[in-house]
Amino acid sequence: MGHIICIASLKGGVGKTTTAVNLSASYAWNGSKTLLIDCDPQGSATTGVGINKQKLRWTLYDALVGKSSVEETVVDTDIGLLKAIPVRGEFFRAELELMTKPGKEKVLRGILADIRKNYDYIILDTPPSLSLVSINAMTAADTLLVPLQCEFLAYESLIQLLRFSRLIKKKLNPDLKLAGVLLTMYDMGEKTSQQIVDNARNHLKKAVFKTIIPRSVQLREASGIGKPLVVLDAESVGARSYLKLTRELMERGIKPKQ
């Protein structure tokens, strides 16, 4: 049964989508059946795996509001074992329409129950906010993976998110665990980056992954052309760092559920 990992951060532009896309692709590259679900109305993960939004019949919105089955929303990507549930502009309406549903925080959890047996890993990319959709994603997840950009000011919103996730655990999802905090956009040899790494490790200890994602022009360019970097150049530093992350997650016990 698929292990559901929610990629979350309250701060925008910290590498959530880049992580969701490249981690999903790395899992698929390693031979795991993987489903990437784009829960962000911006639709960057949808574009990031090369899906043409114009050609879609159904999206996550339709499954959440009951207009289609969840199976109907799953689309293929260019990477064999990687499938995706995309979003489009109309996803902005989901927030409003979910508001009046009974059990509105658990709608995503409910629809994933039908399909998680088909996958080894399910990765949720979320928006940088505490929207009802983000709450749904955290409530559906087994674990939370939190990117922390190697820049000042990023740390405070990380602490807020960790506090919020404890609330979700208490009220909605008692089994939710922290997979770890992932340092992203690390500039080799730059003092600020190293200070953020040291600070995060001092305060959050083992919650911080050993794997660090470097700032990489290739990772940035790959997102622009709708291909995960592991597909374009599996030997690049950026791709290798995400492949390394899959191994570290495995060491932390994050694996398909029995």
Ligand SMILES: Nc1ncnc2c1ncn2[C@@H]1O[C@H](COP(=O)(O)OP(=O)(O)OP(=O)(O)O)[C@@H](O)[C@H]1O
């Ligand atoms: N390791 C990296 N090296 C270089 N550029 C990166 C890296 N990770 C992400 N980026 C770039 O930084 C920008 C923001 O990244 P991304 O979209 O992944 O962040 P996000 O947290 O999903 O943003 P949002 O909160 O808007 O959804 C993008 O242009 C992306 O290509």
Ligand SMILES: [Mg+2]
């Ligand atoms: Mg994003």
